[in-house]
Amino acid sequence: MKNINIAIDGPAGAGKSTIAKMVSKKLGYIYVDTGALYRTIALFITENNIPDEEIETALEKADVSLRFIDGAQRVFLGDRDVSDLIRTPEISMAASRTSAIPAVRKYLFGTQQKIAAENNVIMDGRDIGTVVLPNADVKIFLTASAEERANRRFKELSEKPNCPCYEEILSDIIERDRQDMTREVSPLKQAEDAVLVDTTELDLEQSAEAIVKIITEKTGGGK
Ligand code: DC
Secondary structure (H helix, E strand, O other): OOOOEEEEEOOOOOOHHHHHHHHHHHHOOEEEEHHHHHHHHHHHHHHOOOOHHHHHHHHOOOOEEEEEEOOEEEEEEOOEEOOOOOOOHHHHHHHHHHOOOHHHHHHHHHHHHHHHHHOOEEEEEOOHHHHHOOOOOEEEEEEOOHHHHHHHHHHHHOOOOOOOOHHHHHHHHHHHHHHHHHOOOOOOOOOOOOEEEEOOOOOHHHHHHHHHHHHHHHHOOOO
16 A cells, blocks of 8 residues: 655744654654755765765765664764754754755655655655655645744753854744745745645644644545
8 A cells, every 4th residue: 555645844943843743653654854864964065075066976975864763763874873963053054055956955855755655754844745745645834934933943942051042043044944945946835735834823732733633634544
């Protein structure tokens, strides 16, 4: 039987990964965070100081893989688990820039399609419903206002030392939105057949429930 594929796209900070993880637990699907793949490539490019014109060739040697440990996704560069290392603001910005390079998108395209062909997945990213899984069973476009996204991020970071101020976080979010939406290849946009879910006024549990309801209605009920 064909596996069920759910695509969740949307801008940075809309809560995609937290919400998609909750939904995947409720439905028993594998959750795939494709942003982690782009971040890992950005780490590879940054650590090795690879100039743009050499990226395509260098990627042949980049051994990026996803592993699922106790149901949770971990991302590896060779034998190194880099899942935590890729979560810095520098790598966020670098990933936003390097993900616009066609060779990078081409490199990750097959990896993402293969996982979706072999599993029931909830896959989140920017171009899952439009490019990677155009035939996904359900497509969700998850968003929230830039101010609300900055607010959530600020609350998350405010307990850490050297936390950036709200204005800095907001301007980073606006800049990442701009880069992700205006790039030539696979820009972030809502697929024509995607359902829009705006979480500005919703908490995590309400957002997850709204999505489970959409999926259940469209697939006739989970697995
Ligand atoms: O979801 P995230 O913030 O971890 O993603 C990091 C960057 O990767 C983001 O700025 C855009 C890019 N990305 C992409 O271009 N396509 C995807 N499917 C997922 C992420």
